[in-house]
């Protein structure tokens with residue numbers, strides 16, 4: 177029967193229509209944005225000391241709502257989380273040529289923002305179950321130049337912050353979180369991203385909640401928060417006035433300010449975060465019930481103490497056991513109409529920028545600050561777990577791209593079951 181035959185082999189697909197897209201925007205966002213528009217002032221920031229150096233009321237309200245929700249002393253808005261990372265890293269005041277350890281399964285911005293401060297990204301491997309940075313490998317990568325660890329909370333759950341904190345205390349390092357993909361995820365009762373020295377979230381269109389573009393830095397340190405605020409808004413002009421006490425002089429600021437419309441939307445979006453997270457989790461639980469019992473397939477592992485907010489639904493497939501190519505499986509699933517499949521993940525350590533260390537063609541800062549031997553070591557760095565997962569075992573679904581209501585999850589689940597039922601036929605292709 178055509179219906180039972182795999183779509184890739186000429187049968188009819190389980191899903192024959194475009195699934196509904198995920199969106200966190202509704203009429204309440206239109207209302208708050210309209211109010212700002214009607215006020216006629218879309219940004220109140222002034223890049224000089226005075227009342228508006230920290231932005232207008234919409235910005236301040238939004239930031240106070242975020243710091244309250246995340247239970248951090250400070251929340252500082254900015255125009256993207258890439259900017260937020262640049263601000264957070266800059267606030268640490270690390271000496272050029274210092275090394276910072278991070279995992280390779282993250283967005284490139286987690287590493288490029290280090291280079292912008294002339295810091296050297298040193299990639300550590302990941303845990304093969306959670307895909308978060310592996311604290312044991314972090315220890316292996318520490319040397320006398322190491323000054324910080326940046327821990328992405330990848331796919332929707334927190335990295336092992338307690339273990340990383342222990343390491344940071346022992347070696348006197350800063351701990352930075354990149355929680356772009358995990359807003360609202362919990363770990364041992366606290367929210368992901370809030371127990372590092374500094375961390376933050378993305379508000380770009382692809383994330384759980386968004387304001388178009390935007391980012392929020394969170395920290396409990398008044399010193400770091402002040403520096404982030406200075407760096408965000410041409411702080412060089414106010415150093416020597418309000419912030420003269422800060423030993424962190426020579427601020428080289430930027431304009432990374434968020435607009436009032438985005439701030440109004442971001443504050444409103446925050447009120448929907450719990451519901452957004454809940455909808456991702458409900459869909460993930462339902463989906464797992466379709467996948468349980470499919471041989472050779474592992475559903476996302478949630479580390480003890482964690483909740484998972486499923487930015488990505490990350491799976492592993494045992495291709496040796498199944499005697500089938502990952503690519504073949506994925507093509508079969510795609511033919512059945514399964515959307516938004518990720519084949520492997522970033523492995524950014526293999527990008528030419530980091531491998532060839534060509535940040536600026538002529539002087540190649542920050543790499544030029546390293547010994548030849550260290551440069552060679554970094555160029556030859558390999559990460560066995562990240563690489564094997566990327567090239568062979570891992571695939572995922574971008575879980576925040578589709579609404580994945582009950583009916584749609586059941587279709588995607590049935591598509592997986594159909595492919596697995598027919599795996600023999602697929603092996604013969």
Ligand SMILES: *Cc1c(COP(=O)(O)O)cnc(C)c1O
Pocket residue numbers: 256257258259282283285286328354356357377378379380390391
């Ligand atoms: C999205 C993302 C970023 C960058 O956030 P933007 O707001 O798009 O600049 C950084 N790190 C991770 C892990 C991300 O997923």
